[in-house]
Amino acid sequence: MFLTGLAALAVVPTLPTAARDLDGVALFPLVAGCFVAASLLGGVLGGHWADRAGPQRPLAAGTALAVVTLLVSGASTSIWQLAAGRFLDGLAGGMVAVTINTAIGRAYPDHLRSRALALMSACWIVPSLIGPPLAGLVTEWWTWRAVFFGLAALTVLPALIVVAVLRGPSWAAASQQPSGDRPSRPPRPPRPPRPPRPALMVATAVSLGAASAQYGVSGWDTRHLLFAAVGFVLMVVFASRLLPAGIWRAAQGLPATVLLCGMGSGVFFTLEAYVPLLLVTDRGAPPLVIGLAFTGAAVAWAASSWVQGRLLEHWPRHRLVVAGALVQAVAVAVAVAGTTPATPAYTAASAMVIAAIGMGMYAPSLTVLSLAHSPAGRQGYASSAMQTTQNLGQTAVLGVSSALFNACLGSGATDAVSYGAAFGLLLAPCILAALLAARARST
Known part of the structure; x- marks a missing residue:
């Protein structure tokens, strides 16, 4: 690691x-x-x-x-x-x-x-x-x-x-x-039948769909829109075969946990992509400052993760998910404020650090919940589903924010307004994650 x-x-x-x-x-x-x-x-x-x-x-x-x-x-x-x-x-x-x-x-x-x-x-x-x-x-x-x-x-x-x-x-x-069982513990019940392994074609189709969508949002013409549409269609059609049943309705247990992972990851990844772009194109920040922003975010994530693992280890995990989602919402608000000329040039950079604090509580808690909800001997499936929805969330949230950003620029809006719209959109998954966190509760 x-x-x-x-x-x-x-x-x-x-x-x-x-x-x-x-x-x-x-x-x-x-x-x-x-x-x-x-x-x-x-x-x-x-x-x-x-x-x-x-x-x-x-x-x-x-x-x-x-x-x-x-x-x-x-x-x-x-x-x-x-x-x-x-x-x-x-x-x-x-x-x-x-x-x-x-x-x-x-x-x-x-x-x-x-x-x-x-x-x-x-x-x-x-x-x-x-x-x-x-x-x-x-x-x-x-x-x-x-x-x-x-x-x-x-x-x-x-x-x-x-x-x-x-x-x-x-x-x-x-x-x-x-699962780290000790020999003195009673044996586990027989393992349930494993679901069929997804075909390589399914995983490849989702991966190609994500790449196509990312290429599509790099421009604002017919060709790029076609690639974006094809990419999102592939992800919608095939992604459900890689994820737990009931994920789109946030069913109790593993489905809700996996869905929450995608929401939080999408918000953080979009901030991580657009905040440096804002600093370079609109505020003229040097490359070293961008590197320091990434450094601050990584340290904040690790420190927050240490706190949840050591000092808050007895807290219910779903409550830490709520706290992490609300901290991310604060980060989004700071990023929106950082787009206005009245704020200091590097205000938006602090949004990356604040969002990382939220992810330090959010991500490990969801991983613990996913392992608690996974059937015996199926931790690999649960981890794979978390990784899949994490990447899908990054692609979907970044794609929608990019589309809104390019639409604002195309309509003649200023850079500050376009960045503000792209950041403001991220409040929706933050609030939704806070509301749905109870569905991931471990009994």
Whole structure:
């Protein structure tokens, strides 16, 4: 998780510069969207692979693939190669995230899961402190390619060691033990029949739909609108096959938990995408400031996650979800205020930090609830569903906000009004999540 966080946080601030050097600024939404779309596919494949053979194999594969993606992206000669590298990176990241959650679900007892998840969040602290600012300086003083190649050189040896450990027989045997049960406990009831594994075509269709939608929102003409429409149709038709039944009506238990994950993730990801864009295009902020904003958000997320895992571990999880959603609503309000010329230039940057505080309470609590609601031996399915709806939420919320933003610009509105409309739209999922949190309650 430490290696994943270092690569993820260091690479993101360099992508706008890379897109500019590769003459692909117009396709920048596709570069960002490829990562999200592939994460969706990687989460589905990793979750079902973990249920069939244990989490060690998909985790090892994702770790190795993460190094390859850095080399592919760093050697990019076109925006399409950079997009391909980001796609592979998303595939690896989705597999790693799901299999880590699955391993925690199998290896830790119920009362320690929140602490283990908080530890995973804490692994982002050092990368968040050094990754974005250092990457910004390297990009400004040298080249963005040095960031990718440097990360590959830094992580290849630890990645090989991790793969070797995960392939060891002792770790493989330990990872097969269900849910961290102690030998003294009575045996669990027989496992229910596993639902059929979704076809690869279904996961691929959803992933392609997400990528198509992200490409569609990068422009405002007939061709882009067609891609956006096709992408959203594919996601609507096929996504329900990857998610728990009853998700669209927020049924009690796992369906509501999974739906809430998509809402919160969509709000945070949209703020993370548009706040830096606002600072660069409307406020003239330097790249180093953008990196520091990402650093502050990552630290705030980790600190909030630590608080919920240590100091608030006895609170009902659904109440922490309500608190996180309300904090996100405050972040949205701050972002809207930051679009007005009367506010300081970097007011909007604080919205990223506030939203990260909300996500630090929101995301781990939903993960704990999803593991509590998952059937015995099906933690991989629950983690995969959470990863899928997280990526779908990012795509859908960002897509709708982008469409509103472009519509405002097309109608002659100012940049401040367009950004304000895109941010203001995010209040709806925040309020809805706070209202629906009780449906995710664990009995």
